[in-house]
Amino acid sequence: MRFYCENCDKVYDVSGHDYMCECGGMFRLKKDGADEFKPTVSIGEGVTPMLDFRTNNQDYLLKMESLQPTGSCKDRGAYYMINELKNRGIKKIALDSSGNAGASVAAYATAAGMECTVYVPDDTSKEKLDQMEAYGAKFVKVPNGRMRACAAAKMNLGDAYYASHVYNPLFMEGMKTLAYEIYEQLGKDVPEYVFTPVGNGTILIGLYEGFKEIGRLPHIVGVQSRKCAPVYERFYGLPAAQKKTTVASAIRIEDPRRIEWVVEALKESEGDVVMVDDTDILKAAKYLGGRGIYVETTAAAGMAGALEFFKNGKPDNYRVVIAITAHGLKR
Numbered sequence: 001m002r003f004y005c006e007n008c009d010k011v012y013d014v015s016g017h018d019y020m021c022e023c024g025g026m027f028r029l030k031k032d033g034a035d036e037f038k039p040t041v042s043i044g045e046g047v048t049p050m051l052d053f054r055t056n057n058q059d060y061l062l063k064m065e066s067l068q069p070t071g072s073c074k075d076r077g078a079y080y081m082i083n084e085l086k087n088r089g090i091k092k093i094a095l096d097s098s099g100n101a102g103a104s105v106a107a108y109a110t111a112a113g114m115e116c117t118v119y120v121p122d123d124t125s126k127e128k129l130d131q132m133e134a135y136g137a138k139f140v141k142v143p144n145g146r147m148r149a150c151a152a153a154k155m156n157l158g159d160a161y162y163a164s165h166v167y168n169p170l171f172m173e174g175m176k177t178l179a180y181e182i183y184e185q186l187g188k189d190v191p192e193y194v195f196t197p198v199g200n201g202t203i204l205i206g207l208y209e210g211f212k213e214i215g216r217l218p219h220i221v222g223v224q225s226r227k228c229a230p231v232y233e234r235f236y237g238l239p240a241a242q243k244k245t246t247v248a249s250a251i252r253i254e255d256p257r258r259i260e261w262v263v264e265a266l267k268e269s270e271g272d273v274v275m276v277d278d279t280d281i282l283k284a285a286k287y288l289g290g291r292g293i294y295v296e297t298t299a300a301a302g303m304a305g306a307l308e309f310f311k312n313g314k315p316d317n318y319r320v321v322i323a324i325t326a327h328g329l330k331r
Helices: 075-087 100-111 126-134 146-155 169-175 177-185 202-214 230-235 259-268 278-289 297-309
Strands: 002-005 027-030 050-055 058-064 092-096 115-121 138-142 193-197 219-225 272-276 320-324
Touching (some): 027 169, 058 177, 075 100, 092 100, 092 146, 100 115, 115 126, 115 146, 126 138, 169 202, 177 202, 193 202, 193 297, 202 219, 202 259, 219 259, 230 259, 272 278, 272 297, 278 297
Parallel strands (some): 092 115, 193 219
Antiparallel strands (some): 002 027, 050 058
16 A cells, blocks of 8 residues: 555655655555555444435435534544554644544544644634544644645644645545445445535545445535635636635635545536535525434535535436535534
């Protein structure tokens, strides 16, 4: 198992402290036939339910990732990444996050006996900070947004390994299990559509790579707030707009580092990107809550996007999976 540069193919050690190629390219993961995942750290992760949900006379399937141990789908990536790093003797890690990935990595890191520091935007919710602190992680608040938190983490790594859910391909490797689970829960079949909120794209990339390994791609649809939609702009070849604050803080990513991989996934799956208003996201969150499903605001974006995409109707035989990415107790 090794990292390689997606631009120049240069190879790097997985346990090394380089987090991107000297040419500026991002890493991807190359696995050998002999590579075997040998987890020794668990905090109770497992298969999440797929809930039948009917609204607007249309049937949907909600993949309840909010029921993972730390309350978000990021547990899939953290579980894989931290186990691999532990097996390689890594003892100290740092990362940046808007909250969910930081809490998830912190939980698995403490279970693995690792020291963990998370750099967060200074408007990260108290609930997420309390969660990281409960796991024994240190957090550092950084003013002026998510990208500044990323810059601060990289600048202050010292002897810590950069366990980034965006830069480290081990995290994406873990996210692939979401596709395999959906496939198994549909009786070893692939849905027609999968909707997910998209910021940095770790969930979307995991779905794409997982279904690609299975051998058939659903139409993957990313959902963004109209107030911050760089993936939509790139996908449709539009000029970059001035970014604004959105209520969907977990996808408030102005410059996604994996945007080329995300667009590749959308195009190869014959998918799409949907923009929704913040009011529609809040309306979807309230509606889900009224049906007994308490979600983080960002997690409601997937539902808002599906309703917008199928506003003129949906064929009854289309199986449409919506990723419910995080629990409402985290906001």
